[in-house]
Amino acid sequence: MFDQDIAPHVIEFGPGDADLAVVCNMHGDEPTGARAIHRILEPSPEFERAVKFIVANPPASISNHRSLDVDMNRVFPGDPEADERERRLAAQLVTETANCDTVSFHTTHSTNEPVAFVSEGDPRALEIVSQLPITYVVNEASVVDGSFCSTGQVVSIEAGKVQQPNATAKAEMLIRAFLDNEGAVSEEPPMHAPVTNYFELYDKVDKPSGDESYELLARNFERVEEGEAYAKSKKGFLLADEPFVPILMSQSGYGEIFGYRGQKVGESVEDAKEAWLDEEK
Structure with a gap:
């Protein structure tokens, strides 16, 4: 039976109303994002702008299972009345991150290098990812249905391989870059990848x-x-x-x-915008 009380776990730091969000543990067996957030919050940094840090799927995380009912990253925008826990959690996460610039962290079996995913329909997501030190950015919209990226100004990042310590370090670096770029925490100058390559599935x-x-x-x-x-x-x-x-x-x-x-569309955010935003598809 579905536990009516489960919800994404949200903590907020900084002054004002939060319009930035960092999401982790959408899949319960991917703790990298949570570990990276813990590293960032442990020294109690001073936030200059409000940020939400969100554990998306607490029950799966406690169970150390990818999901309990359905893959949460395939059922957005979710359904608050659904029987499946992940569908309800997805709907709650959409509400929690509405109007927030959002980065969401995952891990993968395929590559050690971070890969960012966006939906072609949101120009703000492209702006966010263009400021991050990441080599590969992928538009998943035409192939992947029901992902978190499809809900708005969301960048989903595969930080590296599952359970690899260097994936946590890369996730931490990317979160710090996001917070710095958005004026939430000032620690050091923003970092950038030498070249960002844009692809589409x-x-x-x-x-x-x-x-x-x-x-x-x-x-x-x-x-x-x-x-x-x-x-x-x-x-x-x-x-x-x-x-x-x-x-x-x-x-x-x-x-x-x-x-x-996939296929490559360019090496600049302008190339990506021309391919994904300026054409009628």
Whole structure:
């Protein structure tokens, strides 16, 4: 039976009404964001602007399970009357972060390097991510349904690989950069990646049905050419029928897919805006 009292756990620091938010633990088995937030808050920094820090899925976090009923990052905007806990929590999180510039932290099985995801429909999310020290930014809107990014000015970040200590350090660095860029905490000059590359998803990459012997050959964000093998198994090689850029591809991260096919749209926020905001799609 659904516990009527569960809700995202929210703590707030700084003067005024919060219009910034940092979200963690949407998936209960991904504690990296919470650990990074703890590192930032432990010395009791002085906030110059109000910020909400939010544990999105407390019951799954306590259980150390990815989810209890459904994947929370596939059911936004949620439903406050739903039977599934994550659907209710999603609806509450949308309300809690309404009108907030928001960064949300996850971890992945696919890459050590942080990857940011945005929805093409929100120009503010693009502005937020363009100021962060992150090399890869991906528009997921055309392939991924029901993600937190689809709800507004939200940037979702895969900080690194699951349970890797360096992922916590990278999440901490990115949160500090966000807080500094938005004038919430002044500690040091904003950090920037040498080059930010912008991509968009356009398809999933299916795993071979009934074959568990596959080995992934492709490397994330390194272009696979037409006819090139991107995976192999005892039954042979899987060859690309067209060029694509592998994104979040791994052997074990997903059940029925390796990950996603993408394409590069540019190396500046202006390139991304031209591709995602200035065209009728």
